[in-house]
Amino acid sequence: MARDFLTQRGNTGPTEQRAYRFEGRPDADQEQKLRQFIGAARFLWNRMLADWITSFEEKGKSDPVKTPAAYKKESGLEWLNDMDSLCLANVQLRFIQAINGFFDGETNYPKFKKKHSCKDSYTTNLANRENPNLFLDGCLLKLPKIKNPIKLRLHRKIRPGGILKNCTVTHEPNGKWYFSLVFEYPKIEVPKTAKEKDHSEIKAIGLDMSLPELYVDSDGNTPSYPKPYRKIAIKIAREQRRLSQMEPGSNNYKKQKIRIAKLHAKAKHQRTDFLHKQSHALTTQYDLICIEDLDMAAIKRSLSFGKSASDNGWGMFTRMLDYKADWYGCTIIRTSRWFPSSKTCCACGHVHKELKLSDRQFVCPQCGNAMARDHQAAVNILNEGMRLYLKNCSEAA
Ligand SMILES: [Zn+2]
Numbered sequence: 001m002a003r004d005f006l007t008q009r010g011n012t013g014p015t016e017q018r019a020y021r022f023e024g025r026p027d028a029d030q031e032q033k034l035r036q037f038i039g040a041a042r043f044l045w046n047r048m049l050a051d052w053i054t055s056f057e058e059k060g061k062s063d064p065v066k067t068p069a070a071y072k073k074e075s076g077l078e079w080l081n082d083m084d085s086l087c088l089a090n091v092q093l094r095f096i097q098a099i100n101g102f103f104d105g106e107t108n109y110p111k112f113k114k115k116h117s118c119k120d121s122y123t124t125n126l127a128n129r130e131n132p133n134l135f136l137d138g139c140l141l142k143l144p145k146i147k148n149p150i151k152l153r154l155h156r157k158i159r160p161g162g163i164l165k166n167c168t169v170t171h172e173p174n175g176k177w178y179f180s181l182v183f184e185y186p187k188i189e190v191p192k193t194a195k196e197k198d199h200s201e202i203k204a205i206g207l208d209m210s211l212p213e214l215y216v217d218s219d220g221n222t223p224s225y226p227k228p229y230r231k232i233a234i235k236i237a238r239e240q241r242r243l244s245q246m247e248p249g250s251n252n253y254k255k256q257k258i259r260i261a262k263l264h265a266k267a268k269h270q271r272t273d274f275l276h277k278q279s280h281a282l283t284t285q286y287d288l289i290c291i292e293d294l295d296m297a298a299i300k301r302s303l304s305f306g307k308s309a310s311d312n313g314w315g316m317f318t319r320m321l322d323y324k325a326d327w328y329g330c331t332i333i334r335t336s337r338w339f340p341s342s343k344t345c346c347a348c349g350h351v352h353k354e355l356k357l358s359d360r361q362f363v364c365p366q367c368g369n370a371m372a373r374d375h376q377a378a379v380n381i382l383n384e385g386m387r388l389y390l391k392n393c394s395e396a397a
Helices: 002-007 028-059 068-073 078-082 085-103 194-198 228-244 251-285 296-301 303-312 314-328 373-396
Strands: 015-025 120-125 135-137 140-142 150-153 163-171 177-186 204-209 215-217 288-292 331-335 361-363 369-372
Touching (some): 028 163, 228 251, 314 331
């Protein structure tokens, strides 16, 4: 149910999002509600995590995460009914994302949220467009389950024509209240410059290496990587355990070693096959493919990245792109490894130096452009690659 709320699309067709952060001035009653919702979000997160750990320890596997509705029925938890249900739905969604991220090796083990030592915030969202539970009217913000709207200090203009999709309320340690608003707009095609128009017949794409998937492209797509190694890895680990219980040098031991080697070979074969298909599709479909010139040796040296980076096969993939590009008349452009592809805003060019590696979402502090980090990086790689390409063309001419 939570997912339905959160993915409900306000616009049909391609959309883009803008985020704005404003200080707000809740009155005493409103402040009390906001504190309650933040507390409820923290409480639910901690309960979900505790229950998840318990089921893991007792059964060796995790039960499906319970819904907020199920928690509301528990005796002693009736008070959750008075909370913003969308705030609770967001907690469930984020919790599921956190454990999936953990199992995919992308994020650390989820942590308990302690009062004041974690971010005091909660997120709510638009559930119904016809009868909106969340909207901004002038400088007044209406939030679900809070009777009167909260006054915001709008220090900058909001682009008109958007739909307020979600709001994150944060109580800063200095006592101030902030409201991050995400609006959704129909996507506007940016008119091309004359120089680009001359080359408008060029079909180009940018790729940003991404984990655990192979890449995100400049259209925001990700190939459906079959993750063969990951699936087979579980099997390999099991067979490896069996091997450790066998007498070294025995016939069974030798047979088991061969079985394991075959599994490794199968994983490798599946991965290579996938990389061939992807590189073939790209080099036959595009005239220009822009990628980052990554130092794979350095990436492998950093331990945490190492296994996934080699598993993910990016190095092998780029070698395939290189030789297949030669076969099919495609050009591969490598952007400098010092080019700040993930820190540059592709809408206004602002370099967001404070962006951390853990920030999966890019929100430009300058213009509010909000995009998934890897998608934005791929767009920047494409733009930079095109720039280098056109520069080469004009120098050659
Ligand atoms: Zn920007």
